Every structure is written in C-alpha cells, then in structure tokens.
Amino acid sequence: MNYEKTLVALSILAAATSAQAIELYNQDGVTVDIHGDIEVTYQNSFSDSSMSQQIEDADFGFDVRYALNDDLQFGGYWAFDGSESNNAEVTRSGDVYVALYSKTYGSIKFGRLCTAVDDLGGITTDYQFDVNKLYTAGANDVTCADEAIRYDYDNGSFYTTLGFIQDKLGHNDLFTNVDNGELIKVDGRDFNYYDGRFGYRVAGLDLSAFFAALNFEDKAAGDDKAYGFEADYSGIENVRLGLGYYATKNDHDNTKDSDVVTVGADYYLGKWTFATAYSHASQDSAKDLNSWFVNTGYNLAPNTTVYAEVAGNDGETEGRDNTTAVAIGVKASF
Secondary structure (H helix, E strand, C coil): CCHHHCCCCCCCCCCCCCCCCEEEEEECCEEEEEEEEEEEEEECCCCCCCCEEEEEEEEEEEEEEEECCCCEEEEEEEEEECCCCCCCCCCEEEEEEEEEEECCCEEEEEEEEECHHHHCCCCCCCCCCCCCCCCCCCCCCCCEEEEEEEEEEECCCEEEEEEEEECCCCCCCCEEEEECCEEEEECHHHEEEEEEEEEEEECCEEEEEEEEEEEECCHHHCCEEEEEEEEEECCCCCEEEEEEEEEEEECCCCCCCEEEEEEEEEEEECCEEEEEEEEEEEECCCCCEEEEEEEEEEEEECCEEEEEEEEEECCCECCECCCEEEEEEEEEEC
C-alpha cells in the first residue's frame, strides 16, 4: 500500500458543540436513545472553483442498552448513513455493532465501526477544510470497517482507545500498492490493521499520542505505519490553543514518508466561535505544502451552528497556485 492512499486520512471534523442523544425509552434497566446529524453547505473546493450546494451529513442511529447489573450493560447500536459521500442518493447502513459497557473497566465493541484514529479531534474547530491531516488524503481509509474490535476507557483524567480490524470477508479489496511505479490491487483478506490512542487531562491541558499500523501478509507489499500527538490547552478564558504532529512511514521502497506540524486557536465570544489553524507538511522528494484556514460559527440553537470558512494552500491544483476554497453551511446534531 503506497502513500497516495495511506492508511490514515486525518481530516477529522472537530465538533463545535457536543450533541446529546434523545432518550426514547427508559424502563426496567432498558434504554433506547436516538441521535442524528445533518449538514448542508454551499461551497467550492481546491480542485473546482465553482460554488455548489453539498449535502454533507444526513445520519441517524439507535443505541439500545440492557442493564446486567449495577456495573455492566449489554448494548446494540444501529445507524443509517444518508450521505456516505457528498450528495449521495443511496442510503446505506452505518455503524452496526454489539457492545459490553462497564462503569469501572470501560467498553468493548464488535462489528462495523471506527477505531482510535478516527476519533482524533484535531487541535482547533474546523468545518470543511481541516489542515490537521497527512500530506494527501487516503482513497482507501481502513479506520472504519466491518470485522472491527474497539476498546475504550476514560476515568476523567486518563483515557485510551484500542482498535483492531481484519477483512476476512474481502470487502476492502481496492487497496493498491506501488510495484515498480505501477499501481496494483491488494486483496483485503491479506491485511490486518490496529491502532491506539493514549491521553491524559490535567489543569486545562489535554495531551494524547496515537499510533496505527497496517500489516500485509505479503511483506513485499510494504507495511504502513502512522503516529503522532496532539496537545490541547483550554486554561485561558474563552481561548483554546492546539499543537499537533502527524507522520506516516512505509516499508515500501517507492513510497514517500510524510510529516505534518500544525498549530491552531479558537476564541469563544458568547454564541460565536472564531478559529484558525496553519500546518506545514513535508514529504520525501516532494514539495512542502503550507495550509491554513479561518472560520467563524454562530450557535443558532443547542447543537445547531451556522458557519463560514475560508481555506488555502500553496500547492498546485489543476495548474493553479495559491488555491483558495470557501464554504458556508449549517449543521445540526441531536
């Protein structure tokens, strides 16, 4: 697997608000909650300067839990993804898993779900054009898949997530690798993926480190690795500061390693949030890339935000230098 479709796409949205699920049922130790997300934007992109309307999110899901005793719950989760890609016309099943929850020891989940790297929140509030990512986004992201196992623990100060994914059903057979400069297909049944995140919170400072590895049975394919850390400080009134470092390494001779350093800040003023971030990305034998964004969001109602964002970089897209992208949107969660 080569860098052009690296195992990790670290373009992870940092939510401006924290949604609370709606409780539908709670009786005799059985609870049923529903949650959802919807987001619509009017935007262009770094590859297309034309403004167009985009349906970003249209999801909902059910969380059912049964109390086994005072400490343990057994649960099932079932979600629907109404917009797998922008403006998708076909609704598909989203996360589907069973889980065991413990107040003391954390939770473990089995099924179709995302693992630790997918939870990286970024070091500032972004909406569409996150700079907290690897040098180029991966076309085949293995961090969310079937046949996954995920463990979570959080005691308020220390937290961790551990994930493992295999694909013995062969659903992810689109992975490619560089073989003498040519792209080839790798059967999804010939890999396993695992990742982890470890964090600690103290006095307004949230520190976390992560790792990820994609290993192929055919060693000639070259294993992928990623690692990094995030530091998030909110000890200043109305201000959030962040620093992140992300890196990929690959054993294949024709694949380039990459490093990204990013800094950012949020400022909160009543219902307004103002945010900015800058990143510098470097890759072996390739031009460095500098990226930035600025945005503002306004909370119209609980968990409902209208926003505007402008982003740019000094890369080349369709022959244009210093590209700029703009997005205006609204998002709501429950």
